[in-house]
Amino acid sequence: MTFRTGFYRQFFVLLTVVLSISLVVKAGNGIILYTPYTNISVPPGETVEYTIDVKNNGSGLKNVEVYVSALPGDWSSSLKAGGYSINQVSVLPGETKTLSLKVNKGNHRFRVIARNFDVLPLVINVSEQGTFKTEFTSDQANMEGHSKSNFTFTTKLKNQTGEKQMYSLRANAPRGWTVIFKPNFKQATAVEIEANSTTNISIEIKPPTNIGAGTYKIPVQAVNNSTSAGLDLEVVITGSYDMELTTPSGLLSTNITAGKEKRIEMVLKNTGSGELRSIAFRSSTPKNWDVEFKPDTISYIEAGGSTRAFATIKAYDKAIPGDYVTKITARSPDATSTVSFRVSVKTPLLWGWLGILIIAVTLVSIYYLFRRYGRR
Numbered sequence: 001m002t003f004r005t006g007f008y009r010q011f012f013v014l015l016t017v018v019l020s021i022s023l024v025v026k027a028g029n030g031i032i033l034y035t036p037y038t039n040i041s042v043p044p045g046e047t048v049e050y051t052i053d054v055k056n057n058g059s060g061l062k063n064v065e066v067y068v069s070a071l072p073g074d075w076s077s078s079l080k081a082g083g084y085s086i087n088q089v090s091v092l093p094g095e096t097k098t099l100s101l102k103v104n105k106g107n108h109r110f111r112v113i114a115r116n117f118d119v120l121p122l123v124i125n126v127s128e129q130g131t132f133k134t135e136f137t138s139d140q141a142n143m144e145g146h147s148k149s150n151f152t153f154t155t156k157l158k159n160q161t162g163e164k165q166m167y168s169l170r171a172n173a174p175r176g177w178t179v180i181f182k183p184n185f186k187q188a189t190a191v192e193i194e195a196n197s198t199t200n201i202s203i204e205i206k207p208p209t210n211i212g213a214g215t216y217k218i219p220v221q222a223v224n225n226s227t228s229a230g231l232d233l234e235v236v237i238t239g240s241y242d243m244e245l246t247t248p249s250g251l252l253s254t255n256i257t258a259g260k261e262k263r264i265e266m267v268l269k270n271t272g273s274g275e276l277r278s279i280a281f282r283s284s285t286p287k288n289w290d291v292e293f294k295p296d297t298i299s300y301i302e303a304g305g306s307t308r309a310f311a312t313i314k315a316y317d318k319a320i321p322g323d324y325v326t327k328i329t330a331r332s333p334d335a336t337s338t339v340s341f342r343v344s345v346k347t348p349l350l351w352g353w354l355g356i357l358i359i360a361v362t363l364v365s366i367y368y369l370f371r372r373y374g375r376r
Contacts (some may be wrong), residue, residue: 030058239274
């Protein structure tokens with residue numbers, strides 16, 4: 001059967017090798033023909049190579065004439081062993097001889113015959129479908145989430161050819177997207193798969209920052225010089241989620257007296273494209289300090305909206321004068337914002353007057369001592 005070059009470029013070959021052992025002489029002749037590959041595929045125009053064993057299960061030496069029968073005229077084949085073309089093989093009792101059979105293109109039934117012993121029927125079917133050569137599949141090719149989500153797809157790459165294949169893993173993602181392949185849970189850009197075997201590949205996809213809501217297709221491919229397969233993954237972005245915590249003036253510093261409280265007004269803005277829900281406030285303070293929020297949770301802020309809350313900071317009553325940092329965090333299931341307030345601690349007024357009094361008493365005491373003992 002003749003094929004044009006253009007045809008070969010467009011289609012793949014499905015080779016279905018059907019192995020059946022038929023005795024053409026009475027049972028017990030001892031010679032069996034065997035090949036392990038019962039379902040292989042190669043691209044159109046490539047040579048198909050079989051490994052065929054001639055097994056002697058009998059009790060005596062057998063000289064076996066082996067040849068290929070019923071090939072069409074435009075096909076070619078060769079039987080070799082030990083680097084030589086062979087027509088006959090001698091097999092000792094309990095021994096196995098291995099033959100290499102090469103067949104070039106076509107679509108027909110043919111047979112490998114051990115004259116007077118066994119027949120190995122083989123069938124090569126040419127198909128216009130290339131999906132049986134390499135398959136790239138996923139049980140779930142569509143995922144939904146917000147813009148800061150990481151999407152992990154579980155896929156399977158199946159090598160349905162008759163040979164081990166090395167596949168290069170590629171992604172044609174939009175600009176700014178990150179795609180990471182992990183064959184067998186290890187990050188890589190290529191994977192080697194044995195003939196007629198399947199490998200699990202985890203694909204991690206991260207969208208760019210501040211991406212808008214929408215549906216995005218991420219084509220991925222496994223390719224080499226002889227075969228390839230593709231898979232379209234789909235990511236649905238429901239919206240971007242972000243918030244900003246600040247004050248009405250934007251000032252993030254304040255003064256406080258040791259042991260006293262300071263009430264700070266805060267503004268929480270929804271700067272994303274999706275609504276924010278269940279927002280809670282938390283604080284990180286110096287030791288023995290305390291912060292109370294009113295309210296301590298906010299149930300809902302629409303996209304582009306804002307709301308106000310108050311934080312009451314109480315300084316440790318024994319805090320020494322200086323600058324302290326109090327961190328306040330607003331956290332929702334989808335976004336987080338943290339600000340650091342610089343709080344300057346001042347000494348209470350009573351302690352100030354007491355300090356002045358101590359200094360004055362000290363000076364008076366020194367003056368008295370000089371007056372009394374200075375003349376001696």
